[in-house]
Amino acid sequence: MKRKAEVQVDIEQVKGEIRRYMVEISSALEALDNEKATQAFIDFGALLQDQYPNLLLDDLRKQIGKLMVEECSKLKIPPLDFIAYFVNAREHIYEDVVTDEDSTPQQRQPRLLKMDAANKGINVFSCLLGTGRWEKELEALKGQKLDGPTLANTKKWMLEADYQVSKNLSEAVRKNLLALHFVSDLYENLEKTIAILTRQINEEVQKNRDLYKSYFKGDGQDIDIDALVKALKEGPQSDEHSTEIKMALASYDTLQALTRTLTDAGEGNPTPQDKLRRFQDHLNQEDIKSALDTNPDDGVTQFLKTVLYILKCAVTFTAYHWVTEGESLRSPQQQSLKEALSTLKKAGEEGVIDEPKNIM
Structure with a gap:
């Protein structure tokens, strides 16, 4: 996802973007297009990084929840079979990045920020659908065994997904x-x-x-x-x-x-x-x-x-x-x-x- 170096947009524009990503992610999960869902989660997280760079994840969920949860909690819960693959792939990649001795910390920074975007995207998506509904659906999948090839593909999609650190964000941010x-x-x-x-x-x-x-x-x-x-x-x-x-x-x-x-x-x-x-x-x-x-x-x-x-x-x-x-x-x-x-x-x-x- 390519992001413009411009000032933060107004709240209605942010809400419009959130709406768009909620639909895009849900549609990809409904269609079982897991590669598209992976990219959409990361794009959504990148938007949240842009607009709310100084918020902890819990505070971010609360902030976005105040804006959109009433509206988004009425959306249909899409199939969540892919979620365990996405979560595990992100964790595996994260471990690989922090233990990579062949690259400098500066080289690892974009990859860590990409995993942060993935984490923010899926967390806020679940929050807006309604934590109770989300957890109930995941509980039904408890004990799901992860398929090796699917997990490997998910890691590949995540690594290859388009992501650019926003020009809005200074090095310090x-x-x-x-x-x-x-x-x-x-x-x-x-x-x-x-x-x-x-x-x-x-x-x-x-x-x-x-x-x-x-x-x-x-x-x-x-x-x-x-x-x-x-x-x-x-x-x-x-x-x-x-x-x-x-x-x-x-x-x-x-x-x-x-x-x-x-x-x-x-x-x-x-x-x-x-x-x-x-x-x-x-x-x-x-x-x-x-x-x-x-x-x-x-x-x-x-x-x-x-x-x-x-x-x-x-x-x-x-x-x-x-x-x-x-x-x-x-x-x-x-x-x-x-x-x-x-x-x-x-x-x-x-x-x-x-x-x-x-x-x-």
Whole structure:
């Protein structure tokens, strides 16, 4: 897709472009023209990069949702069989790019931005169709086995798809986009793991409702987890609480603290790079590491391994490398990235990290 170097268009023009891409992507999926759908997803993401270069993915979904979700949620859900192929192909290419030792970071920048466009395109498309409807349709495809040749073709289409970094975006903004991409990845993993822990905590308190009755919200089944965390942290140690709930509450509290490193403005209007540094510094604190390392739950284990991978990518390609200081790539950084990738793949082979079932 070729984009013009011009000022941002007005909101009605943006809405018109979004409408056009929603129809184009849906039509391609309906026709089972997966190559065309791949290009359309990337083109849609490129438009979003142009118009909203400073928004995290979650904020982007909210912003576009306010504009168009009521209108687009009435659209028919197209066949989603291709989505798992698109998501997996993007992840494979992304890993290939960040571990490519034969090209410079500057050469990798357009490819990383292209994968960011692919991610934005499919995420906002799903958001506008309605997250609930989208997830329901994907749930029906759960257990779908990926066909090797189709996955290979999808990677080929994605690599060959037309994409040009917009002339609207300065070098600094392009680099900022990558940092935002990593921050979004971290934030989404935090949200997902906190949701898992919330369910676990609510299940545990049901086993001893009398002990936790003062923490239930009204007549509901859900507990005020933040109040319970505060009571356990500030009150005397007690054997009344099970090891499972203590562990889950400690992990929950830790992940909430990590979330604040990404969401709190802090002093000096922190950049995405600042937030990445702040997140990593916080994660490296002994009490934080201990609260997560000692929790054997698969959800927490998945979070740690995934975040390790994201941080290694960010450290090498965004937070401390060419985005800010322009340092040459150091072999220890490259080696640690390889180790992180190996850990992630091993976790997948062991069943700790599931294959992606959706892209939210």
